[in-house]
Structure formats: structure tokens, C-alpha cells
Amino acid sequence: MKTILYLLQKEFRQIFRNKTILPMIFVVPIMQMLILVFAATYDMKRIDLVVVDHDMSENSRQLIAKFDGIPFFHVHHLEQSEKLAEDKLLNDEADAILVFPVNFERNLIRDDETKVQLLINAIESNSAQLIYAYSANIISDFNKDIIAEWKGIPEFTPPTKVEITENYWYNPELDYKWFMAPGILAILVTIIGMFMSGMNLVREKEIGTIEQLNVTPLKKYQFIIGKLIPFWIIGLFDLAFGLTIAWLVFDLPIVGSLFTLFFMAGIYLIGVLGLGLFISTLADTQQQVMFVSFFFMMIFVLMGGIFTPVESMPNWAQTIDRLNPIYYFMRVMRMVVLKGSNITDLLQELVSLSILGITFLSLAIWRYRKTA
Amino acid sequence: MERETIISARNLVKNFGHFTANDNLSFEVRKGEIFGFLGANGAGKTTAIRILCGLSSPTSGEVEVAGFDIYRETEKIKKNIGYMSQKFSLYEDLTILENIKLYAGIYGISRKQRKEKESELLKKLELENVKNKLIGDLPLGWKQKLAFSVAIFHDPKIVFLDEPTGGVDPVTRRKFWDLIYEAAHNGITVFVTTHYMDEAEYCDRVSIMNAGRIEALDTPAKLKEKYNATNMDEVFLKIAR
Numbered sequence: 321m322k323t324i325l326y327l328l329q330k331e332f333r334q335i336f337r338n339k340t341i342l343p344m345i346f347v348v349p350i351m352q353m354l355i356l357v358f359a360a361t362y363d364m365k366r367i368d369l370v371v372v373d374h375d376m377s378e379n380s381r382q383l384i385a386k387f388d389g390i391p392f393f394h395v396h397h398l399e400q401s402e403k404l405a406e407d408k409l410l411n412d413e414a415d416a417i418l419v420f421p422v423n424f425e426r427n428l429i430r431d432d433e434t435k436v437q438l439l440i441n442a443i444e445s446n447s448a449q450l451i452y453a454y455s456a457n458i459i460s461d462f463n464k465d466i467i468a469e470w471k472g473i474p475e476f477t478p479p480t481k482v483e484i485t486e487n488y489w490y491n492p493e494l495d496y497k498w499f500m501a502p503g504i505l506a507i508l509v510t511i512i513g514m515f516m517s518g519m520n521l522v523r524e525k526e527i528g529t530i531e532q533l534n535v536t537p538l539k540k541y542q543f544i545i546g547k548l549i550p551f552w553i554i555g556l557f558d559l560a561f562g563l564t565i566a567w568l569v570f571d572l573p574i575v576g577s578l579f580t581l582f583f584m585a586g587i588y589l590i591g592v593l594g595l596g597l598f599i600s601t602l603a604d605t606q607q608q609v610m611f612v613s614f615f616f617m618m619i620f621v622l623m624g625g626i627f628t629p630v631e632s633m634p635n636w637a638q639t640i641d642r643l644n645p646i647y648y649f650m651r652v653m654r655m656v657v658l659k660g661s662n663i664t665d666l667l668q669e670l671v672s673l674s675i676l677g678i679t680f681l682s683l684a685i686w687r688y689r690k691t692a
Numbered sequence: 693m694e695r696e697t698i699i700s701a702r703n704l705v706k707n708f709g710h711f712t713a714n715d716n717l718s719f720e721v722r723k724g725e726i727f728g729f730l731g732a733n734g735a736g737k738t739t740a741i742r743i744l745c746g747l748s749s750p751t752s753g754e755v756e757v758a759g760f761d762i763y764r765e766t767e768k769i770k771k772n773i774g775y776m777s778q779k780f781s782l783y784e785d786l787t788i789l790e791n792i793k794l795y796a797g798i799y800g801i802s803r804k805q806r807k808e809k810e811s812e813l814l815k816k817l818e819l820e821n822v823k824n825k826l827i828g829d830l831p832l833g834w835k836q837k838l839a840f841s842v843a844i845f846h847d848p849k850i851v852f853l854d855e856p857t858g859g860v861d862p863v864t865r866r867k868f869w870d871l872i873y874e875a876a877h878n879g880i881t882v883f884v885t886t887h888y889m890d891e892a893e894y895c896d897r898v899s900i901m902n903a904g905r906i907e908a909l910d911t912p913a914k915l916k917e918k919y920n921a922t923n924m925d926e927v928f929l930k931i932a933r
Binding site for chain 2: 322
């Protein structure tokens with residue numbers, strides 16, 4: 321135990337003297353929270369809609385006016401031909417085209433039924449779905465207006481069909497930043513854990529100082545624990561630092577207990593640090609560690625559920641995700657921060673993260689060789 | 693007067709793929725002597741010293757260091773040896789005192805004992821004024837003296853020095869050898885590799901390696917007599933040719 325304290329003292333001295341690592345500990349969380357959280361958003365801020373109106377009727381104008389009334393719809397109704405409108409879509413000047421056929425109003429009056437065409441740029445499927453959802457809402461609203469007008473029924477009459485009233489729980493204003501911030505924090509903790517620890521160990525191999533330690537009676541576990549604890553502390557510190565920024569800058573509510581959050585983060589960090597150290601026991605240079613860590617990092621993050629819900633992944637992918645520590649930690653972060661879940665709600669995550677932590681740490685200790 | 697054996701190697705072989713770095717080495721080092729391991733660059737000196745320190749495992753052969761088996765009792769050996777590698781390997785971003793503190797801590801030396809030895813050592817090496825300076829800022833000669841002192845700080849039975857005086861001037865080398873003599877006088881067995889033949893004269897016994905084999909092993913005086921040479925330089929050239 322005393323030996324580990326000597327190692328820790330040495331590591332902290334080196335970290336605090338390092339002109340790269342020390343700023344990173346403070347700069348990375350600030351950058352990630354202030355830039356990534358704002359930048360990584362699915363909220364539609366502006367939709368450019370081109371209208372092609374072949375009908376030029378009272379009713380088509382009414383519907384266009386309804387679109388125009390929504391702040392983020394920017395309606396351009398200049399194009400008389402679909403061809404010109406499609407060019408705009410192609411050049412990314414428009415997000416969607418709304419086409420009124422010639423007999424739009426006539427069909428509506430004569431057949432009680434008419435059609436419009438909505439063409440949406442679906443390169444980004446998420447935005448496309450949002451545009452569709454917004455448009456569908458506007459059109460159904462328009463329908464109700466017409467029914468009210470024609471049948472002379474006042475708008476406040478109880479509706480004849482079932483309606484949904486929404487009430488969004490845990491994030492009532494659907495603030496995307498609240499969704500992203502815990503996820504970005506999870507990534508932050510992971511980067512600190514995997515990269516810093518791994519790079520640190522392999523650097524000792526590169527400059528040769530590890531040899532001097534390897535000829536001492538230092539135990540393998542003492543060495544690995546001595547490398548793990550400093551970055552464990554830095555990781556938890558950065559989590560606290562990032563949470564404070566999120567709380568100050570975008571009022572991120574922290575519903576659950578901080579103790580639960582940091583307890584789970586502590587277990588999670590043992591796993592990622594263990595993996596980072598394991599990778600560095602296999603590598604000889606910092607480049608190798610970078611590449612391999614980056615490979616795992618990409619897979620873990622993209623499958624971790626920060627951008628796409630894990631529930632919508634194919635079954636085989638969900639099975640693989642059982643081995644992904646970020647998947648569990650992402651859930652923990654969001655559930656504790658936004659929902660106020662406690663340890664009993666997170667039992668499955670706790671067990672899984674513990675198993676992964678013990679496994680990766682044991683691999684690192686087992687694989688570290690004092691004798692080449 | 694035959695002194696007891698502290699290192700013994702019998703038919704030590706180390707292969708890297710098809711390359712044989714150590715080809716059937718057999719030798720014994722006696723307690724308290726300064727044993728020189730000579731050879732040109734690439735002769736296999738560093739490979740052998742790394743095996744003896746437990747940093748590398750041999751392909752075959754029997755090796756005992758400080759009475760412990762190299763295969764099964766590596767960690768016990770490590771308690772009893774000190775090692776100074778060819779490449780300076782103390783922490784350059786720590787001060788002299790911090791490096792001493794770290795290694796003293798790892799070897800389990802008590803705080804009180806460390807303080808005593810440390811001030812004695814700094815006085816001897818005339819490093820008191822720079823004890824709180826980062827090692828990276830010191831000249832090479834000072835670094836090497838310090839590396840040696842840290843290697844024997846825990847009073848090991850044997851110290852292994854791998855080309856300890858590479859790249860320093862003759863005066864500093866001479867001073868370095870004074871430190872080696874002092875350690876030997878205090879009962880530490882010294883196993884030193886070098887390719888400076890004048891240093892070979894300082895050793896009690898030397899072995900001369902060439903292309904992975906030990907070609908000669910005896911006291912410098914006997915080797916000079918045997919090869920009819922006036923100095924070790926001539927002996928070495930005759931063997932290596």
C-alpha cells in the first residue's frame with residue numbers, strides 16, 4: 321500500500337509539471353460542453369420551403385399562409401415549375417417543396433377531397449422526418465379549419481375523434497441540450513480514461529523509464545493501480561467540472577443524487593482505464609495506443625446511444641452492445657441526471673459495469689510484463 | 693583463496709528468431725569482484741545483462757543470480773540487485789530528491805534511513821545545491837553518477853551496469869570508476885559492460901565477447917600474458933579479429 325502511495329506521488333508530480341496534460345484537464349471539458357452540446361442538436365431552426373402553386377386559389381393561399389405563420393418555416397413561393405424547385409432542392413437552397421396541383425381547390429369543393437405533394441430532402445433522415453411531422457400537423461390543422469368553416473361548426477366544439485395531449489416527462493421542454501449534455505459528459509470521462517492512462521504508460525516504455533521500474537521488486541498490480549488511480553481521480557474531477565459547466569450554462573437539472581452518479585462513474589472509469597492500460601501493455605508506441613484506443617472509442621461511442629437510440633438498433637447490434645461500457649454509462653448518466661434514478665433502478669448497469677471493470681483491470685494486470 | 697559464486701550461467705542461449713544473440717554462455721562471477729563484460733557493439737553484452745536482471749528471459753540454459761533461479765525466482769532476484777541501463781532511465785521531469793524518494797519507497801527503505809543516506813550521498817556527489825532541480829536539466833556526467841547511486845541506494849548484493857560511462861569525458865569516467873571501487877569496497881559485486889578497453893584494466897576479471905560467444909575470460913594481467921600484449925586494447929583486437 322505504501323509503495324502505491326510513492327507511485328501516486330510520482331505520477332501527480334509529473335502530471336502537474338506536464339504542460340500538455342494539465343491544460344487538457346481543464347480545456348477539454350469546457351470545449352466539449354460549450355461547443356459540442358450546442359452544436360450537436362437535432363432541433364430544426366430553419367426550414368426553407370419552396371411552394372409551387374399551379375392552382376393559385378383561395379384555399380391554396382390559405383394553406384401557404386399557415387406554413388408562413390410558423391416561425392421556422394421560410395416560404396419561397398416564386399417557382400412556377402417543379403423543375404426549378406427541384407433545382408433548388410438539389411442545390412441545397414431548399415429543404416422541402418410543396419406542390420399544389422391545378423385542380424386543388426376544385427377537387428376539394430367537388431369531391432370533398434384533394435391532394436398536395438410534399439417533396440422532402442431526406443439526406444438527413446432525422447430532419448426529413450421532423451419536416452414531415454411539422455407539415456402533417458399544419459395540414460391537419462388546415463383540414464379542421466375547413467371543416468369548421470364549411471359546416472359552420474365553431475372551432476371550440478369538442479372534437480369528434482380521439483386527440484392526444486402531450487406532456488413530456490423528464491425533459492418537459494424537449495431541450496436538446498439536456499439530452500446531449502449527459503451524453504457528451506460520458507464521452508469526456510471516457511476520453512480522459514482511455515487515452516490519458518494508455519498514453520502515459522506507453523510513454524514510459526518509449527523513454528525507457530519503465531525498465532528501471534521493472535528491475536525493482538514492484539508488483540504488477542501495484543504498478544497498474546499506481547497508473548490507474550491518478551487518472552481515475554482526474555476523470556471524476558472532470559465529470560464534476562463538466563457538470564458544473566452544464567448546470568451554469570444551460571441550467572441542466574440534476575434530478576438524481578450526485579453520490580449515485582459519481583459512484584457509478586467511479587466503477588465505469590475502472591473499466592475504461594483498465595482497457596486503456598491493457599491496450600498500452602500490448603503496444604510499444606504512443607501511435608499504436610492512439611490508433612487502437614481510437615478504434616474502440618469510435619465503436620463504443622457510435623453504439624453507445626448518444627446519437628441514436630440503442631433500442632432501434634438491430635438485435636445482433638444490441639447483443640454486442642452488452643460489452644460496450646459506454647452503453648451502460650450513457651444510460652446511467654441520463655437516467656440519474658434527468659430522471660433521478662437511484663442505485664436500485666440501475667442494478668443491471670451496476671452489475672454489468674462492475675463485471676466489465678474487473679475484467680479489463682485484470683487483463684491489464686495480467687498482460688503487463690516485467691520480463692520481455 | 694576462492695570466494696563464493698554469486699552469479700552462475702551454464703549454456704545460456706538467447707535467440708531472437710533466427711539470430712543468436714547469446715550463444716552458449718557459461719561463466720561464474722564471484723562475490724565482491726568487479727566483473728567486466730567486454731565486447732564490440734552488437735556482441736550480445738546488453739542481451740546478457742538484461743537476462744541476468746530478469747528483464748528478458750533466456751531461450752535455454754541455467755542461470756542463478758544471488759542464489760535464485762532466473763526462471764522461477766525472478767522477483768526474489770530483483771530484491772537483491774541494482775541496475776543501471778545504457779539509456780538514462782531516471783525520471784527527467786522529477787528532481788534528484790524526488791527520484792531518490794520514489795526508488796527508496798519502492799525498495800521499502802524507511803523515511804529516516806532514506807534521509808540519512810540521501811544527505812550523505814548528495815554531499816559525496818557534490819549535488820547539494822541542485823537537489824531540487826529537475827534531472828533533465830543536469831549535465832550527462834552528473835546524471836550517470838546519480839543513476840549509479842540510485843541503483844545501489846538499497847544496498848543490493850549485485851549491481852549491473854550497462855555501459856555506464858558512454859558518452860562522457862575521461863575525467864568524468866575516472867571519477868565514475870571511483871564510485872564503482874567504493875561500491876565494491878562496501879561488498880557490492882559489480883557486473884559492468886563496456887567497450888572502453890582502458891576500463892577493462894580496472895576490473896578484477898573480464899570476459900571478452902565476440903558475435904554472441906565468450907572468447908576469453910580471466911584477469912586482465914593473465915589475458916595480456918596469454919595474448920602476448922602490452923595492454924587490453926591489443927588483447928581485444930587479437931580476439932575480435
